Amino acid sequence: MEDTLSAPRTESRQIVARIFLIGTCLFYISPMYWMLVTALKSDKELARFPPTLWPQEMAWQNFTLATGTFPFLPYLGNTIFYAALTMLGSVLSNFVIAYGFSRIKWPGRDLLFYPVIASIFIFIQFPVNPITMVPMFSFFAKLGLVNSYLPLILPTFFGNPFFIFLLRQFMLQIPSNLSEAAKIDGANEFQIMYRIILPLTRPALVVVALLAGVNAWNDFLGPLIYLQNDKLYTLSLGLTFFKTMHGIQFNLLMAASCLVVLPVVAVFLFFQRFFIEGISLGGR
Amino acid sequence: MCLVVRAGFEPWPHRIDRRLALFCDARQCNTNLCKQISSEEPPTAQADPAETVSGFRPTESMKTSRQRIISREHRGLLLGLLFISPWIVGFFLFLVYPVLSNFYLGMTQYSGFGEPEWTGFRNYEQLVRDPLFWSSLYNTFYYVTLAVPLGVVVAIALALAMNQKVREVTLYRVLLYLPSVTPVFALSMMLIWLLNPRFGLFNYLLGLLHIPAINWLGDARWSKLAIVLVAQFGAGHIGLIFLTALRAIPSNLYDAAALDGAGWWRKFWHITLPLLTPTILYDIIIGIGLGMQVFVPAYIMTGGGPLNSTMFTALYIYKNAFEYSQVGLAAAASGILFVISAALAIITFWSSKYWVNYHLE
Numbered sequence: 001m002e003d004t005l006s007a008p009r010t011e012s013r014q015i016v017a018r019i020f021l022i023g024t025c026l027f028y029i030s031p032m033y034w035m036l037v038t039a040l041k042s043d044k045e046l047a048r049f050p051p052t053l054w055p056q057e058m059a060w061q062n063f064t065l066a067t068g069t070f071p072f073l074p075y076l077g078n079t080i081f082y083a084a085l086t087m088l089g090s091v092l093s094n095f096v097i098a099y100g101f102s103r104i105k106w107p108g109r110d111l112l113f114y115p116v117i118a119s120i121f122i123f124i125q126f127p128v129n130p131i132t133m134v135p136m137f138s139f140f141a142k143l144g145l146v147n148s149y150l151p152l153i154l155p156t157f158f159g160n161p162f163f164i165f166l167l168r169q170f171m172l173q174i175p176s177n178l179s180e181a182a183k184i185d186g187a188n189e190f191q192i193m194y195r196i197i198l199p200l201t202r203p204a205l206v207v208v209a210l211l212a213g214v215n216a217w218n219d220f221l222g223p224l225i226y227l228q229n230d231k232l233y234t235l236s237l238g239l240t241f242f243k244t245m246h247g248i249q250f251n252l253l254m255a256a257s258c259l260v261v262l263p264v265v266a267v268f269l270f271f272q273r274f275f276i277e278g279i280s281l282g283g284r
Numbered sequence: 285m286c287l288v289v290r291a292g293f294e295p296w297p298h299r300i301d302r303r304l305a306l307f308c309d310a311r312q313c314n315t316n317l318c319k320q321i322s323s324e325e326p327p328t329a330q331a332d333p334a335e336t337v338s339g340f341r342p343t344e345s346m347k348t349s350r351q352r353i354i355s356r357e358h359r360g361l362l363l364g365l366l367f368i369s370p371w372i373v374g375f376f377l378f379l380v381y382p383v384l385s386n387f388y389l390g391m392t393q394y395s396g397f398g399e400p401e402w403t404g405f406r407n408y409e410q411l412v413r414d415p416l417f418w419s420s421l422y423n424t425f426y427y428v429t430l431a432v433p434l435g436v437v438v439a440i441a442l443a444l445a446m447n448q449k450v451r452e453v454t455l456y457r458v459l460l461y462l463p464s465v466t467p468v469f470a471l472s473m474m475l476i477w478l479l480n481p482r483f484g485l486f487n488y489l490l491g492l493l494h495i496p497a498i499n500w501l502g503d504a505r506w507s508k509l510a511i512v513l514v515a516q517f518g519a520g521h522i523g524l525i526f527l528t529a530l531r532a533i534p535s536n537l538y539d540a541a542a543l544d545g546a547g548w549w550r551k552f553w554h555i556t557l558p559l560l561t562p563t564i565l566y567d568i569i570i571g572i573g574l575g576m577q578v579f580v581p582a583y584i585m586t587g588g589g590p591l592n593s594t595m596f597t598a599l600y601i602y603k604n605a606f607e608y609s610q611v612g613l614a615a616a617a618s619g620i621l622f623v624i625s626a627a628l629a630i631i632t633f634w635s636s637k638y639w640v641n642y643h644l645e
Contacts, residue, residue, distance in 0.1 A: 013548075017448035024442060025459040028517060031474035032462070034485045038477055050491070051483045093370045100367025106360040116371065119379055121629055122622075124573040130598035131577060131622050132378065134605045134615045135385035138396065158374025189363055218467035220580050225606065236469050243584075250477045257470045268465045272458050275465070279521065280528040 032261075039063070039255040046251050059251065066255040070241040079234045082149055082223075083216040089156035090163055090212035091205050097159045098167030099193050103179055113168075120161040126215065127155035128222040137225060147229045152222045156212065163208045169281055170204040171197060207278035210271055217264055235260045383622055390616030395609040407616040417617065419592055420600040421624075426508055427596065428575035428628075431515045436567050438516060440560065442523035444552075447530050460520030471517060472584040476501065479510055501586055504593035511594055514581040515574070522567050529563040530556070561640040569629055576625040597621050 038046070042059040045052060066072075101113055122131055128151075140151040174197065182192045220236045227233055239260060242253040268275060365372070390407050392400035411417045442460060446453055463471065478484050479500035487497045500510045533556065541551050579598040582588060588595040588603070597617065605614035 014448050014450055017445040017450055020441065020445045021450065021453075021456045021460075024445075025456055028460055028463050028520060030485060031471055031478055031517070032466070034478045035470075035474045046483070049482060051485070051488055053485075093374075097368050097371045100364050104360055104364045104367060106364030107357060108361070109364055112368070115375065119375060121569065121573045121625070122379055122383075124570065125577055125579075127378075129577055130579055130601055131618055131625070132382035132386075134601065134611060134618050135382035135389060136378070137605070138389070138394075138611065139381070139385075141396070155374065155378050157370065158378065159371040164371065214465050218465075218469070220467070220469040220584075224583075236467060239469065239473060240584075248476075250480075250483075253473060254477065257473055261466055261470050264465050264467065265462065268462065269458070272461070276457060276461065276524060279524045 035254045035257055035261070038251055039258050041251050043249075043251065062251050062255040063259070066252045066259070069252060069256070070238045072235075072238070072256075072259065074231070075233050075235045075238040078232060079217060079236075082152060082219070082234060083213045085149070085153045086156045086216035087209045087213045089153060090160060091209050093157050093159045094163035094167055094208055095198070095201065095205060096193075098164050098171055099197060101164065102168045102171040103174075103176075103193070103197060104189065116161050116164055120165070123161055125221065126160055126162075127152055128219075128225060130221075133221070133225060140226070146226055147232060148226075149232070151226045152216075152219070156216075160212075163212070166278065166281055167201065167204055167208065170201060174200055203274070204278070204281065206271075207274050207281070210267065210274055211278065214264055214267065383619075386615045386619040386622060388615075389612055390619045392612045392615075394612040394615075396605075396611045400612065403612070407613045408620075410613060411616055411620070416592060416595060417597075417600060420595045420597045423508060423593065423595055424576060424578070424597045427512060427578055428572060430508075431512045431575055432568055432571035434512065434516065435519055435522060435571055436564055438519045439522035439526050439567065440564075442519065443526035443530050444556075446523065446527050457520075457524065460523060462520070463517035464521040466517075468514070468580045469584055472514060472581045475510065475514060475581075476585055502590055504591045507586055507590060507593045510585065511578070511581050514585075515578070522570075525567070526560060526563055529560055533559050558641040561636075562642060565632070565636050565640050568632055572625065572628050572632065576621060576628070 037053070037055060039062055040055040040058050040060070041052070041062075042055075042057060045056060045059075101109060101116070122129060128136070136151070137146070140146055145151050178196055179192050182196055187195070218236070219234070223234045223237050227237065230237075239253065239256055242248055242256060389400060391402060391404055393403045393406070394400035446456060446460075450456070479486055481487055481497050481499040481502065484500075486500070491497065498506055500506045537555050538551055541555060546554070577598050578596050579602065582594045582596050582599050583602070586594040588599050598621070601614045601617050601621070604610040604617065
């Protein structure tokens with residue numbers, strides 16, 4: 001199964017693969033590296049040419065200066081609030097919807113799944129995307145919901161095609177005679193869902209929760225449009241504070257970016273197995 | 285019924301784990317999520333649930349079997365629709381309604397306040413006469429035609445490299461995937477500084493190779509390439525999807541080809557690539573969707589400039605709707621963007637019957 005393309009000259013091929021992988025990894029890490037290095041440079045060192053590849057003096061005060069430039073803690077709280085509710089909505093709605101698309105037999109089920117797949121094309125940016133944002137904004141504006149998190153959170157309670165697909169794939173792997181046996185024992189559909197399928201689907205639900213949380217944390221377009229009161233801003237909008245002032249103090253901007261990116265990176269490193277398994281399950 | 289009487293509901297998860305483990309073994313399910321379930325309880329020979337209940341005959345309300353099948357199907361339909369109802373509501377509220385509304389609002393003069401005023405095709409006429417709209421479409425196409433094929437090639441190369449028996453492959457996978465979870469807005473901010481003509485790392489490294497400094501974001505010739513570059517940082521994600529597809533190719537195909545004396549290139553060209561075509565199709569469709577809606581990198585890094593060289597259609601829509609209060613015009617542009625993206629996706633999908641190989645499915 002594995003090692004499909006390597007047969008005789010395995011070693012030289014491994015060396016080529018290694019060089020390629022190390023090269024690409026260095027390239028992929030370069031923005032992070034430059035962010036960290038810049039965040040620790042003093043103003044004086046920042047203006048030096050050619051740029052230094054490692055800070056000569058660690059300017060740790062950049063981090064306190066950066067958190068003083070914009071209300072870091074309130075925005076952190078807002079972002080956590082947004083991410084937590086998105087996780088809740090995504091897990092609840094997609095679990096129930098995927099259950100209907102995989103564990104119950106009904107005429108037209110597989111036919112109705114085609115629109116789900118097709119809608120991936122629009123919902124590729126979720127919950128707000130450029131194609132639907134203008135009418136959705138005027139819709140929520142009429143309801144008086146601009147400057148609240150509702151327009152960002154509400155859509156997550158109505159399912160997301162990526163997550164429906166992922167969970168459906170997972171639930172289809174659970175043998176159907178489990179549900180049938182429980183049904184014969186007198187369990188109704190909700191009991192089967194709650195007592196049998198839910199515990200078995202837990203690993204996939206963790207994947208959905210993680211991806212949904214990261215998605216909310218990384219959302220820029222949604223908060224940009226709907227949150228116009230700067231008390232409601234998320235961290236993503238907070239970073240724009242550094243850009244609008246006279247010029248950009250890049251060491252402070254990069255220090256702030258570190259603080260915004262760090263939680264996502266930590267979550268990813270801690271749960272990396274779930275992320276990577278989730279891709280092999282959902283991506284086809 | 286007998287199971288409930290005998291054991292109650294509590295031991296259920298236990299029994300299910302075991303049965304699922306048997307199932308996973310039978311299917312040789314190779315995702316770790318499945319393995320995790322199967323490792324909780326070693327698979328042992330257990331009585332099939334069907335055997336336990338085979339003697340069970342429902343005594344209450346014995347309808348004729350046909351009646352029961354029909355009513356069961358009916359109940360199944362209602363139940364199924366009940367479970368997927370959130371999606372049906374969401375589909376109409378968050379997709380069908382705004383897409384149709386784009387065409388309605390596109391026919392009106394609307395500033396975002398008060399009532400939209402019907403003006404017919406005036407917005408569309410205005411768009412056709414606006415050179416900025418045309419250049420936004422040109423920029424978007426430029427971006428898609430460059431970013432999507434490049435993404436496919438890079439992702440396949442990454443997958444092939446990760447498929448070699450390299451011991452520390454997990455480390456590479458994590459590092460390559462890392463930019464995919466990094467927020468695009470933060471990545472864009474990092475790239476502003478990374479691509480800075482004087483103080484950025486890129487030009488420093490190019491300088492070591494005696495390549496003159498490039499003003500990436502300030503020069504209209506390079507600015508779109510800089511945005512394409514941002515998209516390439518997501519290739520680690522697609523690379524992993526390709527890796528999964530690579531692993532699914534049965535090795536006996538390669539063995540047979542090797543017996544026939546095929547070299548690495550012929551194996552790749554005649555076995556690997558054809559069997560990767562479903563994944564390539566997926567990647568292209570997703571890439572078109574993402575590319576037609578590209579917004580955040582341009583908004584943060586260039587704001588559409590220099591000389592409108594990164595004014596993509598999504599940015600054009602945003603500026604008109606939220607900065608110039610031209611909601612009707614923006615809706616008309618959104619409608620056009622939707623039609624073009626959908627047409628591209630449908631054409632790609634239609635063409636797939638000529639180049640996508642589904643033989644292993």
